[in-house]
Amino acid sequence: MQPKLADVAKLAGVSVTTVSRVINERGYLSAATKEKVFSAMQQLNYQPSLAARVLQGKQFKLVGLIFASVENPLIAQVVEEIENRLFARGYKAIICNSMDNPEKEQQYLKMLMANQVDGIITGSHNEGIKEYKMSGLPIVSYDRYFQTKIPTVSSDNQAGGELAARVMIEKGSKRFMLVSGSLEKRAPNNRRLTGFEHVAEEHGCSVQMVAFPFNSTPNIRRATLREKLLASQPDGIFCTDDQTALLCIQEARKAGMRVPEDVQVIGYDGSDYVQEYHPELSTIVQPVGDIADLLVRLLFNRLQKNDDELLDKYVLPIKLLQRDSLRK
Amino acid sequence: MQPKLADVAKLAGVSVTTVSRVINERGYLSAATKEKVFSAMQQLNYQPSLAARVLQGKQFKLVGLIFASVENPLIAQVVEEIENRLFARGYKAIICNSMDNPEKEQQYLKMLMANQVDGIITGSHNEGIKEYKMSGLPIVSYDRYFQTKIPTVSSDNQAGGELAARVMIEKGSKRFMLVSGSLEKRAPNNRRLTGFEHVAEEHGCSVQMVAFPFNSTPNIRRATLREKLLASQPDGIFCTDDQTALLCIQEARKAGMRVPEDVQVIGYDGSDYVQEYHPELSTIVQPVGDIADLLVRLLFNRLQKNDDELLDKYVLPIKLLQRDSLRK
């Protein structure tokens, strides 16, 4: 059995109230007593019962993270960086892989709701889940707009799309393929598409659109891409995520096109993993560290009820990582 | 304020005891009452207070996952598959990225211990952390041997190393480089090395060893690899993880060696990500689904106190994924 407050008190030779005072730092306390209590806690390896504390209205120090899937390198990095920052503040993170499945997401919310977690950070992409409104929990979101007043952090998707178009046009591309790795209605990352299209049209370039549902497998994507590549023979491709961009490069080569000579490719995300292990891929890099930082900061703002000056949207700057899938 | 048991009782027009009975399925209950109670819970969107239940000795339904870093594709996949299975059983997962840092791991254990989680699944690689023994929690581990009687699941590292050696020897390699992506003392994956060395020596092949500490960056690894590649001019490389294998391929090419003509490369892990997005890499594939399955199953065995017939070690079979980094 785990030691309880009373055990610590007995060992330290003080009352439970005093031990509680030491733990919660209230009232007057002599250095000697504190010392005795701490050493008793140490000896017993005492950990206060979280459950009991929560019942008193204290915080769980638990945050739910709802994302589509940590198998995506960008999400993995976002989750890891968030988790690091939460840990530094003494918080734990519950991981929820929604697989972009609204039902699963709803179930997760149910689990997290009520009194279980103190707050939620979500980067999942589903529409109109009423529990988000009901929960009454502090929530912040990544790359996702909500109806209600939930602060959203995202990279500058519009600028990213525009930049990708501008760079490829500058380097001679004229017939574009625009590949959306996942298609949702209210996701801000649709701006990646509109930004790209806008600039392309401005320069009189053609844009062929290809879109995949989130759950389409790489093999399905490959088959579709191969067909579209052969049919439209683009000389520039912009993908809204890096993994799809990798498939494009590979399928283009299989189809006999040279990258970047015949067709240039730019992806989006620029996770550390992609930067390190796919050295050829040019991509629009999201500032993941800043994103994690801001998400956590915003959440704590709401946790501490400083509802002051929280904006609805925070858009962080992106940058281009130019590598061999782009011409010099 | 969240609705509580009493609110549900009032709305349903029954006593709190009855509501509790419905929730916990004890005693006699008429269908009509159950219906009334369920609909009241629905209406109020009632969620029982986890904290209060835990205080009664119920389970938190919370499991801690301690792994080095979810940025590693294999770990991400293991974590995701574990999380899926836990979720299916109504459990939540707390994610802990230890970064292979013993202090961080110790802190995590402290957080998880006491009364906070019901069990722990760890794939982290640190030595002699006394809290593991103290915790008294059900623990199962992945690819890691413990002193105490903690069940360990791993892939057949020995066979994996042997297979890698045998295949490359068969395809003509004689001078090997053996690259360990991380070096720990008590990790079963050292068997990957010994298995490889054993077969190589048996066939009279030379083996040059290169080892990296866990936290060495890709750039450091690259620099070291380049130097070692030029110095020893191997015609076969086996890496204990896929990411390092990718670096080997890239650096070998930069050094003017052809893969697989001049040098063959085999990695280890074979995560879905690597299979999909690094189509060239040959690798020893761990059965991640089975591993996750077994880990969760073993944990639940201990959670339910069925301490029957738990083995110390569970070694699952591996297989070779042969692709272009190996000769035909």
Added chain:
DNA sequence: AACCGTGTGTCAATCGTTTGACATAAATTA
């Protein structure tokens, strides 16, 4: 001598749920 700040103790209520003991009443069965 009266007063205050400091340090500690006792006591009891509280958080929300569970559970056992016990009572009661209707429906069912012997």
Added chain:
DNA sequence: TAATTTATGTCAAACGATTGACACACGGTT
């Protein structure tokens, strides 16, 4: 009709920590 079984209610004690009210020291100030 009597004895069960079924269905529900009341009551109160847990679970472990927190906290406010209050008491009572002791030392040092005025």
